Amino acid sequence: MLIITRYFTKEFLKIFLQCIASFIALYVLVDLFDRLDDMIKHQVPVSLVIQYCLCLIPLIIYQVCPLGVLLCTFITIGVFVRHNEITALKAHGISLYRVLKVFLLVSVCLCLFSLWLQEYVLPYTNTRVKEIKNVHIKGKKKTRILKKPHFWYRSQDNVYNIEFFDSEQNILQSITILYFGPKIFLKKRIDAEKAVWSDGKWIFSEGFIRYFKPDGEMTSSRFKTKIISIDKTPEDFKMLHKEGSEMSFSEIKNFVKDIKKAGYPSAAYEVDMHAKISYSFINVIMALLGIPFALKIGRSGGMSLGIAISIALGFLYWTFFAFCLSLGKGGAIPPFVSAWIANTTFASLGIYMFLHVRQ
Numbered sequence: 170m171l172i173i174t175r176y177f178t179k180e181f182l183k184i185f186l187q188c189i190a191s192f193i194a195l196y197v198l199v200d201l202f203d204r205l206d207d208m209i210k211h212q213v214p215v216s217l218v219i220q221y222c223l224c225l226i227p228l229i230i231y232q233v234c235p236l237g238v239l240l241c242t243f244i245t246i247g248v249f250v251r252h253n254e255i256t257a258l259k260a261h262g263i264s265l266y267r268v269l270k271v272f273l274l275v276s277v278c279l280c281l282f283s284l285w286l287q288e289y290v291l292p293y294t295n296t297r298v299k300e301i302k303n304v305h306i307k308g309k310k311k312t313r314i315l316k317k318p319h320f321w322y323r324s325q326d327n328v329y330n331i332e333f334f335d336s337e338q339n340i341l342q343s344i345t346i347l348y349f350g351p352k353i354f355l356k357k358r359i360d361a362e363k364a365v366w367s368d369g370k371w372i373f374s375e376g377f378i379r380y381f382k383p384d385g386e387m388t389s390s391r392f393k394t395k396i397i398s399i400d401k402t403p404e405d406f407k408m409l410h411k412e413g414s415e416m417s418f419s420e421i422k423n424f425v426k427d428i429k430k431a432g433y434p435s436a437a438y439e440v441d442m443h444a445k446i447s448y449s450f451i452n453v454i455m456a457l458l459g460i461p462f463a464l465k466i467g468r469s470g471g472m473s474l475g476i477a478i479s480i481a482l483g484f485l486y487w488t489f490f491a492f493c494l495s496l497g498k499g500g501a502i503p504p505f506v507s508a509w510i511a512n513t514t515f516a517s518l519g520i521y522m523f524l525h526v527r528q
Contacts, residue, residue, distance in 0.1 A: 173258070177245075177271040185241040192233040197222050204306050211308045221301045224294040228414075231286050235451040236483040238276050242459030243475045246272070250464060269460050269523075276456035283449035288417045296415045309405070324400055326350070333433040336412065337498055339366040339403040342433055344373070346397075355381050359397065366403045373397045413441030421445070436504055440497040443508030450512055451486070457519030458482065486515055 201208075201222070208218065246269075303309045321330050332343035341364040348357040361376030372394055379389045413421055421442045429435045462478060490511040497507025 174271050177249075178275060180248075181241055181245045181272060181275055184244050185237055188237045188240050189230060189233065192237065193226055193229050196229045196233075197225060200225065204302070207306045207308070211306060213305050217301060217305055221298060221306075224297045224301070227286055227290045227294045228298070231283055231291060231448075234279055234283055235448075235455045235486075236480075238279060238452050239455040239459045239483050240476065240479045242272055242276075242456050243463045243479045246460060246463035247475050272456050272460060273453065276453045280449045280452040283452060284446070287445050287449065288419075292415055292417045292420065296411075299415065329399070333428060334406050335434060335437075336403070336407050337437045340364070341371070341406075344376075346399075354383065357381065361397075364397070364399075370396050371399050413438055413445075418442065418445045436500050437498040439504035440494050440507055443505050444494060447508040447512050448490075451490070454512055454516045454519055455483070455486075457523050458515060461519075461522035461525070486511065489514075 201218070207213075321328065323329070326349045328347040328349070330345040330347075331341050334341055342362070344359070344361050344364055346359040347355060348359075350356040358379045358381070359373070359376060360379075361373040363375070364371045364373045366372075373392070373396070374394045376395065377389055377391055378395075379387055381387050416424060421438060425435050425438045425442055428438065459479070462482075463475060493502070493507045493510050496502045497504045502510070
């Protein structure tokens with residue numbers, strides 16, 4: 170049985186690595202051609218382009234690993250069925266479940282690998298990809314943020330203090346802007362509850378404007394809503410803003426705790442936090458789905474049909490998964506439910522089909 174296990178594992182991993190290599194090559198080529206004009210325009214060094222591509226690879230592996238598992242399960246088992254290897258094993262009294270559990274064990278190992286990847290590798294590589302893309306390829310100015318979610322940044326003679334940036338709705342919460350004159354003299358200060366990006370402008374609401382004179386006199390006025398010019402757009406803040414994909418599970422968990430304590434909306438980050446775990450488990454579910462489909466289609470000999478079904482099934486799963494996450498981020502369903510409902514649905518289907526595989 171050990172020889173059979175090694176043989177099945179070897180064949181699966183061989184096809185899996187070929188699939189992943191193809192996905193990586195295709196993804197990188199499309200991405201480079203898409204950014205070629207910006208790279209030429211800003212004269213990005215070749216060494217930086219290579220570093221950008223290398224840092225993209227862990228993200229590509231993480232994203233396409235479930236589809237790779239589904240495709241390889243289809244192809245590997247389909248080939249075994251067409252060559253009557255499954256039939257030969259059954260003829261020797263070897264249970265079909267004992268044979269097929271090899272694919273489940275491999276998918277569990279890939280699930281653990283994905284969890285390790287998103288916890289220890291992706292936070293660094295995703296941050297580096299974002300920096301190279303925005304600063305070096307797109308030519309945007311690099312700005313250092315001192316603290317998140319509460320952070321400061323300086324632009325010209327102004328200093329901005331922002332408690333929280335809601336990247337989903339493009340809203341700044343609890344903003345303070347300090348305007349300095351010569352000799353670091355504070356000439357004006359604006360405080361507002363929030364600012365909303367609308368029609369290319371920042372609209373501040375519920376705030377105060379204070380004017381300071383050299384003799385120490387101060388005047389102030391209150392406003393309900395006011396358009397105030399800021400030299401940063403939501404895209405700029407998103408560049409400065411640390412997103413869920415740039416944080417490990419432990420980091421995002423602490424981040425959610427901080428913003429909930431401060432009273433700011435945390436649904437989007439809670440969804441990202443739960444999705445970090447649930448996405449890795451898709452590898453196992455894809456194996457559960459792929460095994461019964463492969464056995465059925467392999468008997469009819471339609472390998473090309475099987476590959477087409479694999480891609481269609483993977484696309485359907487990803488669409489439903491993304492839709493559920495968007496519902497969670499919008500507050501329509503609880504964050505935990507939104508991250509796991511797709512897995513639960515497809516896992517139930519996969520288990521049912523797997524248990525009803527014809528021995």
